[in-house]
Amino acid sequence: NAGVMQNPRHLVRRRGQEARLRCSPMKGHSHVYWYRQLPEEGLKFMVYLQKENIIDESGMPKERFSAEFPKEGPSILRIQQVVRGDSAAYFCASSPSRTGVEGGYEQYFGPGTRLTVT
């Protein structure tokens, strides 16, 4: 059973370009979470999605950032008009069910995408 997959592992963008980060959850998992990790800092929650639904986007910046999890295909985190402050590691995690209600399922993390904005 393959784990959570993220690509690309490394992404370099110039200021003003768009960054697209992809995440394929573990087989059987229908819930996806995105986190951002700045150097020497912890993980900051960004967004929680199910297939075709955004459940909680309270951690997403109001502008330039968007996320989707279509019926088919991976979850996408899109950052438009990137700035140097967007440079960070972006992690995706998945879980098998609605973790807050049906039990204490842990999240499984992908290897991350390291975004560098030049």
Next chain:
Amino acid sequence: AQSVAQPEDQVNVAEGNPLTVKCTYSVSGNPYLFWYVQYPNRGLQFLLKYITGDNLVKGSYGFEAEFNKSQTSFHLKKPSALVSDSALYFCAVRDMGDDKIIFGKGTRLHILP
């Protein structure tokens, strides 16, 4: 709102000695508590969790953690540290009625040979 605190940025332990990485939490309801480990340039790996039941939870790589409700703590422990345990450790908490896991800022563990 839920929160988690890891009061130590870094912990240094000699190889073979016991180690403790501290974590305290705050939730409005009953907590789910987790420990994850991150090695350089890698994603987070799950170590152990507390959901309910026995307050002492055993996890991967010989780690264990003790849930203390009165002190709202969930400290990570290992009886005998290995150099290979050197990594960044994250404590996380979720309120049973919520979907979001909140992570601490992490504690860097250095095991000295």
